[in-house]
Amino acid sequence: MNRVDKQERTQRIRYGLTGLAVVFLFVLLGTAISNSADDSAGLEQANIALPTEPNEPLAEIGAAPNSAAATNETSEPEPAQAPPAR
Secondary structure, three states: OOHHHHHHHHHHHHHHHHHHHHHHHHHHHHHHHHHHHHHHHHHHHHOOOOOOOOOOHHHHOOOOOOHHHHHHHHOOOOOOOOOOOO
């Protein structure tokens, strides 16, 4: 192997690694710009109140033993019965 082939190979490796580094920097820059755009939208959504978490999420979907109370809450209320006449 002569000296010219070795220099050419070394130069190609350098160009390739430089190209990879440039592509990496472009991706990094694009990610930073994308995240900064998402952050500004996130600040506007932070002002919106979040709903409170349920006390018993499994009971609400009917998967817990205490689900009888949850099904009564979600179904229509039963009409109140009139007191018996005297």
